[in-house]
Amino acid sequence: MLAKRNIGNLEVSAVSLGCMGISHAYGEASSKQDVAELLAKAIEVGYTMFDTAEVYGTADNPHHNEELLGELLKPYRNQIVIATKCGITFDKSFIGKGTMPLITDGSPNAIRESIEGSLQRLQTDHIDLYYQHRVDPKVKPETVAETMAELIKEGKILHWGVSEASEEYIRRAHKVCPITAVQMRYSMMARWHEALFPILEELNIGLVAFSPLANGLLSNSYKPDSQFDAKTDYRASMPQFKKESFEKNKALFDLINQLATEKEATPSQISLAWMLCKKPWIVPIPGTRKVTRLIENAGAAAIQLSADEVKNIDKALDEMEMSDVFGGSKIVK
Template identity: 50%
Template structure:
């Protein structure tokens, strides 16, 4: 499989990375810890070498205890820690129905020590600011990142859910290696930012590359998720009555190409973005080992340019109801 470089660093990873969030956060009741560890270890054996987590990815186990994603990832990877690129994030706290942001230097320092302990490591390869904190200027955050790099607590840094102005200002102080924003066939509003990243030599990490599962074709309505209060998809607009109609119009297009390439809908969706941009790395996640294997193999599928253009032409004439939509 093709390797892709992370920014201007010496870190190269497989073209499909692994989003670990769903094992314990936002996708329902957390996966039992030992099962989650096994899934992550199997992912490494498949070839995944970019693992993405965050300090705020937590969920509540059936017994009332907290499932902490960083702790699970740290336990899973300890035997192959030096063979992967480990990414985590700071600056977000979940407060019921809203998020609180804190990217103050004091909070960053507190967060890095907590993440290092939970991940059982002495350094983070990519350390993300999880969300822009309107109370803290980008230059201030970048200066702290520069210090953490000098202290060898992190190798490089990135920003999630960033805009062009913030990115350019931060990059001028301490070069940004990656950004992590939403991107999929159903969420293309950041395409101008992908081109900014190409200009600056920054890698674009695409989260929710399958539109929170909508592009797999495996789900049919919000009712598929109603039995689990911890599954955020239960209220996502792509699964509403009108949203699913619009989603299905796209799935008809993808399915025809899936037959042509003898691939799954998810594989075509991932191969599409890999073929469009050479600086993008999608990070789908799943609790199912067979689906992780299928997603990873998408990195070996090369769509013809005319097929990518055909999909883009179809997308230009479609509108979607999708979580995070602009």
């Protein structure tokens, strides 16, 4: 059974499930039947945290992911942690004029409107972990934290967090209402948030690592000629999937493959085990739509890498050539 660990004071499965790709960013949405099987297997294997957002949708249904999870996770609701996100919303001035662009809106009104929508779509009376999806430069961290504190008092959320935020933002927000977790892009290819680790440790905030496989690349199951549909699959334009990147990332693949052989594991498991063994408060949320991979990724929690092994991997990563990787702003301490 998948081990558990704490992010802040919230206990979750050591590897948790990123649900975005079921609806969004990696091609056409999965069928309801496939998702039902996937989620049932996830529960059986021991996944307890399921990560979504109000904006993970399809061209036809901007809230597809939350709606589907709400329906399919309902039977398991009292055994699981549902994490969703507000603060990036659709620009409703575009209703009826085609695809609605996304805008950041961290205002109290926007957060309150979002929580009501998410509660309804997720068919629940509370969200276990509610994130501000992106910082809104127009709204102070204190204002967002005050709104989250009110939602906690009202029982609508149990914990809160923020995705892709700076040290200053985290400290100021945390002072008003303690943050349980930050969600950041973190993988062997995206390590810039390591600068925040001492602060997270000091404040007892967990790190939920998104895109921990560098959007799948670190699984080593893609080839220079892998094709992605540019209309529905963001990997078509991600730098790490460009043909020339495979050559640039050769040393990285060699390292992961060598460790996989040594540990009798798969490349994905090594990529996840590296961060799991680094800090006890890091929880990766790899996304997959396939039952076999869901089981494989959970297996990462059983792989032991010593502190020296982790240190040696970091040193090798520091020194090797790598391609660019898809990812928002590089936030440093």
